[in-house]
Amino acid sequence: MRHIISLLMENEAGALSRVAGLFSARGYNIESLTVAPTEDSTLSRMTLVTIGSDEIVEQITKQLNKLIDIVKLADITEGEHLERELMLLKVLANTAEQREEVKRMTDIFRGRVIDVMDATFTIEITGNGHKLDAFIEAMRQSDIIETVRSGATGISRGSKCLHV
Amino acid sequence: MELSGAEIVVQFLKDEGVEHVFGYPGGAVLHIYDAIFRQEDVKHILVRHEQGAVHAADGYARATGKPGVALVTSGPGATNAITGIATAYMDSIPLIVLSGQVQSAFIGSDAFQEVDAVGISRPCVKHNFLVKDVHDLVSTLKKAFYVATTGRPGPVLIDIPKDTTDIAIKIPYVFPHHISMRSYNPTVKGHSGQVKRALDLLASARRPMLYTGGGVILSNASAELTEFTQVLGYPITNTLMGLGSYPGRDKQFVGMLGMHGTYEANMAMHECDVLVAIGARFDDRVTGDVEQFCPNAKIIHIDIDPASISKTVRVDVPIVGDIKAVLTDMLKELKGVKKQNDSKALENWWKQIDKWRTADCLRYDRNSALIKPQFVIEKLCEVTNGDAFVTSDVGQHQMFAAQFYHFNKPRRWINSGGLGTMGFGLPAALGVQMAHPGAPVACITGESSIQMCIQELATAKQYDLPVKVINLNNSYMGMVRQWQEFFYDKRYSQSHMAVQPDFVKLAEAYGHVGMHIDKPADVEGALKEAFAMKDRLVFLDFVTDEKENVYPMIAAGKGQHEMHMAPEWELI
Ligand SMILES: Cc1cc2nc3c(=O)[nH]c(=O)nc-3n(C[C@H](O)[C@H](O)[C@H](O)COP(=O)(O)OP(=O)(O)OC[C@H]3O[C@@H](n4cnc5c(N)ncnc54)[C@H](O)[C@@H]3O)c2cc1C
Ligand SMILES: Cc1ncc(C[n+]2csc(CCOP(=O)(O)OP(=O)(O)O)c2C)c(N)n1
Ligand SMILES: [Mg+2]
Numbered sequence: 001m002r003h004i005i006s007l008l009m010e011n012e013a014g015a016l017s018r019v020a021g022l023f024s025a026r027g028y029n030i031e032s033l034t035v036a037p038t039e040d041s042t043l044s045r046m047t048l049v050t051i052g053s054d055e056i057v058e059q060i061t062k063q064l065n066k067l068i069d070i071v072k073l074a075d076i077t078e079g080e081h082l083e084r085e086l087m088l089l090k091v092l093a094n095t096a097e098q099r100e101e102v103k104r105m106t107d108i109f110r111g112r113v114i115d116v117m118d119a120t121f122t123i124e125i126t127g128n129g130h131k132l133d134a135f136i137e138a139m140r141q142s143d144i145i146e147t148v149r150s151g152a153t154g155i156s157r158g159s160k161c162l163h164v
Numbered sequence: 165m166e167l168s169g170a171e172i173v174v175q176f177l178k179d180e181g182v183e184h185v186f187g188y189p190g191g192a193v194l195h196i197y198d199a200i201f202r203q204e205d206v207k208h209i210l211v212r213h214e215q216g217a218v219h220a221a222d223g224y225a226r227a228t229g230k231p232g233v234a235l236v237t238s239g240p241g242a243t244n245a246i247t248g249i250a251t252a253y254m255d256s257i258p259l260i261v262l263s264g265q266v267q268s269a270f271i272g273s274d275a276f277q278e279v280d281a282v283g284i285s286r287p288c289v290k291h292n293f294l295v296k297d298v299h300d301l302v303s304t305l306k307k308a309f310y311v312a313t314t315g316r317p318g319p320v321l322i323d324i325p326k327d328t329t330d331i332a333i334k335i336p337y338v339f340p341h342h343i344s345m346r347s348y349n350p351t352v353k354g355h356s357g358q359v360k361r362a363l364d365l366l367a368s369a370r371r372p373m374l375y376t377g378g379g380v381i382l383s384n385a386s387a388e389l390t391e392f393t394q395v396l397g398y399p400i401t402n403t404l405m406g407l408g409s410y411p412g413r414d415k416q417f418v419g420m421l422g423m424h425g426t427y428e429a430n431m432a433m434h435e436c437d438v439l440v441a442i443g444a445r446f447d448d449r450v451t452g453d454v455e456q457f458c459p460n461a462k463i464i465h466i467d468i469d470p471a472s473i474s475k476t477v478r479v480d481v482p483i484v485g486d487i488k489a490v491l492t493d494m495l496k497e498l499k500g501v502k503k504q505n506d507s508k509a510l511e512n513w514w515k516q517i518d519k520w521r522t523a524d525c526l527r528y529d530r531n532s533a534l535i536k537p538q539f540v541i542e543k544l545c546e547v548t549n550g551d552a553f554v555t556s557d558v559g560q561h562q563m564f565a566a567q568f569y570h571f572n573k574p575r576r577w578i579n580s581g582g583l584g585t586m587g588f589g590l591p592a593a594l595g596v597q598m599a600h601p602g603a604p605v606a607c608i609t610g611e612s613s614i615q616m617c618i619q620e621l622a623t624a625k626q627y628d629l630p631v632k633v634i635n636l637n638n639s640y641m642g643m644v645r646q647w648q649e650f651f652y653d654k655r656y657s658q659s660h661m662a663v664q665p666d667f668v669k670l671a672e673a674y675g676h677v678g679m680h681i682d683k684p685a686d687v688e689g690a691l692k693e694a695f696a697m698k699d700r701l702v703f704l705d706f707v708t709d710e711k712e713n714v715y716p717m718i719a720a721g722k723g724q725h726e727m728h729m730a731p732e733w734e735l736i
Contacts, residue, residue: 010347013294014282025287055474062471068291068311071347164346 002031003057004083004154006162007046007064008072011037015069019046022067028052028060032151043071043164047153072162080157083128086150088114089136092143093121102142109135120145128152167337169298169329170195173262176305178205179339182233184224184598185209186217190237191277192264195329209598209627212619214241216591218248219617222257223592226578227553228599229384231258231312238264239277242323243284247585249319250288254582255405256382258317260308261285265325268296281323290318298328298335306343315350316469317382350468354485359493362440362464362481369438370509371460371516372398375421375450378405378581379443379467379487386410386574388491389442395498397510399517401429403444404581408571412550418517419526422450423718424563427525427727430718432517433458434725441465443487446476447582448720456723466490525716525729526567534709535684537561537636540691541568544606544634547691552604553596555579557589557613560642563714565608587616590633594620597629604632604695611637611661621674624701632694633703635667638710646713671703682707 009015016035023030031049038045050060057075065073093099093116102121106113111125125135129152136147156162167175173196177185186209189197200208211217214236221232232252236245242263252259266275282292291311293304304322312320366372374396380389386409393400393416400410401421410417419426421433433439439461444450451457454476463479465472466487473482483490528538541564544552550570556562556579571577578596580588593607614635624631644659668678677700681690687706694702715730 014286017283018286021286055478059471059475062473066469066471068345068348 001054001057002049002051003075003077004081004152005048005050005061005064006074006076006154007048007070008038008043008162008164009046010069010071011042011044012069015044016046018067018069019048019064022063026059026063028056034151034153040164047151049152071164074156074162076154076156079160081154082157083152083154084126085129085132085152086124086126087132087135088148089123089125089139089144090120090146091123091139092119092145094119098142102139105135105138105142109138111135165337166334168195168199168331168334169301169324170199170331172298172301172337173305173324173329174199174203174206175337176302176339177233178203180305180309181230182206185233185235186211186220186224186595187235188214188217188237188241190241190264192238192266192326193235193241193262193329195326195331196235196262196264196324198331208235209594209623211591211623213617214244215248215587216594216617216620216623218245218259218261219251219585219588219591220595220598220620220623221259222248222252222588223555223578223595224599225252225257225259225595226592227575227596229575231260231309232595233260233262235262236264237277238266238281239279242279242281246284246288247587249285249321251580251583251585251588252319253288253290255378255580256317257319258312259319260312261319261321263321263323265294265323267327268325269327271325281321285321288319289321290316292321292323294323294325295328296325298330298333301328302337302340303343306340307345310343310345311348315348316472351484352468352486352489354466354483354490354493356493358481358483359490359497362483363494363497365438365462365464365481366396366440367505369398370506371435371437371513372396372440372510373432373436373438373461374398374400374440374442375403375433375444376400376406376409376442377403377444380406380409381574383443383468383487384574385443385488385491388488388495392491392495392498395495399432399514401425401433403447403450404566404579406444407566407577408574411572412570413572418521420566421724422447423452423720424567424714424716427523427716427729428517428520430724430727431520434723435516436461439463441467441479442491443467445472448476451477451724452718452726453721453723456725458724523729525727527730528712532684532709535682535687535706537564537638537706537708537712538568539684540634540636540687540706540708541565541608543688543691544608545569547688547695548604548606552576552606553578553600555589555593555596555605555607557607557609558584558586558643559610559613560638560646560712560714561608561610561613561636564636586613589613590617590631591620591623593631594624594627594629597631598627606632606634608634608636610642611635611639611664611667612641618670621671621676621701621703625675628699629701630697630699631701633701635703635705636708637664637667637705638708638712639664640710642710642712643714649713650719667703667705671701676701676703678703678705680705680707
């Protein structure tokens with residue numbers, strides 16, 4: 001099963017390497033990992049996507065909780081939640097025809113063209129992983145030059161929340 | 165009070181109640197060594213190798229329950245300390261390791277004697293810190309002691325760049341009496357609902373079993389465990405790490421369990437219907453094949469570390485908390501109600517256990533012309549009234565010590581169980597002796613293990629630490645040889661210690677007393693003579709039967725009921 005684990009951790013040097021080290025030392029999977037500061041400058045928030053059986057994910061959350069720098073943690077996939085990922089995608093857009101096609105697809109997927117150059121378009125698109133996969137699939141006809149994905153972030157719905 | 169970083173380190177240790185620091189100087193810690201020189205409250209013990217410093221601090225911690233403290237320099241000092249740190253980590257021992265670091269401005273530049281100590285130690289510490297600003301020193305030290313000694317204890321490393329301890333920069337110092345950390349709050353009290361569920365399950369047991377480990381010792385809960393066990397009247401087994409937490413000669417004690425545990429302990433585990441695991445972590449040396457582990461049992465598990473619970477074996481009633489607190493709560497409840505136990509069933513269970521006991525699984529040849537290692541330990545136990553502090557190295561001798569020295573008190577049996585570090589025994593014994601001057605301290609070792617930290621014989625001389633080294637010399641890495649005999653068709657690849665020093669002369673060269681014993685008849689006399697020399701370190705080199713194996717044995721990956729007994733005897 002795929003799980004999204006949200007972590008609040010002390011904004012200390014080395015905190016990220018403790019998490020990464022834990023996963024490699026114990027042989028757990030990491031699908032993606034994102035981390036950034038929060039509105040409280042002493043805390044960072046990390047979102048970790050992992051795949052494992054219930055037993056393994058239980059151990060993962062327990063082991064993460066044991067890390068001294070981790071203040072709070074939740075497996076947001078246990079309840080209703082929202083998941084979003086950002087992707088930037090650069091495609092070849094030389095001819096008017098190509099440009100039209102790229103624009104059309106981008107609109108269908110509710111992306112935005114954020115950069116227009118002589119020969120390329122860069123598109124910004126957000127959504128869950130499936131939507132981004134589907135967009136890449138749909139763009140196969142065009143010449144994709146480069147893609148970059150942020151990795152998933154997520155948040156629980158309603159009153160459930162992760163804060164100190 | 166205005167102090168430099170170096171003075172803060174030493175003053176803090178004093179205020180924290182630290183009396184001994186085990187260490188070895190070098191460039192990055194020279195400021196701290198200068199501060200040590202200029203005071204007398206914190207005593208520094210100069211070892212001969214940083215591994216020895218950490219093991220000695222570890223032995224000190226295990227024997228006292230207080231955190232051990234080691235001080236090493238940057239680079240090679242820090243890397244030499246790693247084996248010691250990992251040893252303490254695996255057995256959950258509270259340690260503070262202070263390592264010097266190159267100046268903050270040079271970090272990352274491959275400076276002289278620079279190593280990423282925080283990075284290298286990360287997987288084998290409970291936590292670590294890098295203190296780049298002298299203003300953070302006091303709070304970091306306080307946090308380090310707090311983290312190391314609470315919850316599931318463990319080693320904490322503090323890496324201190326040289327400029328942080330600069331003698332020229334003085335700042336105000338106040339000892340912080342309290343600390344709280346929002347990200348670290350171990351659970352102490354057990355959940356009352358879970359405690360009640362556990363008691364109900366216990367009362368319904370027909371074939372109950374208590375399986376207890378190192379956590380009982382770490383929690384200082386031997387008295388509570390003993391009372392709990394005796395109120396219930398249930399059989400109890402200890403892991404290698406738990407020995408001494410329950411009186412080793414009591415009739416309810418069925419011996420150690422696991423790979424080299426007793427037949428009765430392992431069979432009782434296999435057949436029990438309710439298992440109570442207390443401060444034990446279901447290690448593979450204990451469970452054998454987890455698929456076959458305790459097939460009929462409902463399991464209760466008391467542990468302060470939630471991650472220990474259901475890690476390798478799923479349990480039915482988890483209780484997260486400190487053992488002392490949880491057992492105290494359970495005892496209160498137990499005394500309130502009448503035991504609802506099926507007393508007939510319990511009686512039958514004991515009959516079954518007594519039958520297993522008649523297998524006499526620890527039997528060995530007492531008429532041998534060669535010295536049997538088991539015999540030496542039995543005599544050692546007699547000569548010291550089962551009351552010595554006993555440290556051990558790793559190998560067959562360690563198992564014989566666990567099987568034949570009947571520990572009656574906690575913190576008397578000091579060995580590396582989780583990491584299995586050869587070289588641990590001697591430095592650990594020095595730490596123990598430092599903590600308990602005047603108490604009998606024995607280091608049970610083998611000719612191979614002892615050579616891994618033999619240099620600490622000089623430390624023993626310098627500080628007059630009269631440890632008795634019991635070298636069970638079988639000329640082999642006996643434990644390795646045993647596996648090669650059983651599983652590699654007697655191809656004894658690289659396990660023969662063909663060349664050895666003359667240990668008697670070696671001991672003498674270090675200024676100690678050496679004894680060579682090769683006849684069974686001389687064993688007892690030699691031990692008595694050695695322990696009578698209260699102010700000398702005596703190195704007793706016992707020439708033992710090189711063919712002896714440790715029995716019983718559960719081969720790796722087998723179930724607990726699939727024990728091998730010594731070949732001479734049959735199962736009943
Ligand atoms: C050559 C060799 C052979 C060995 N053979 C055997 C063998 O036959 N049998 C055997 O048993 N072992 C054997 N071992 C040792 C084995 O490797 C493990 O170290 C040992 O079994 C672990 O013991 P434990 O389960 O008591 O756990 P420990 O490592 O002592 O862990 C303690 C547990 O208690 C918990 N705890 C700590 N403090 C508290 C507290 N205050 N309150 C509540 N819980 C707490 C911890 O979270 C942890 O889960 C052998 C080792 C070697 C080197
Ligand atoms: C540092 C280290 N290296 C290797 C081992 C593997 N090992 C386990 S027991 C053992 C042999 C120990 O020999 P000795 O000290 O003579 O004890 P004996 O088994 O003969 O009693 C070895 C090599 C270890 N535990 N530790
Ligand atoms: Mg040997």
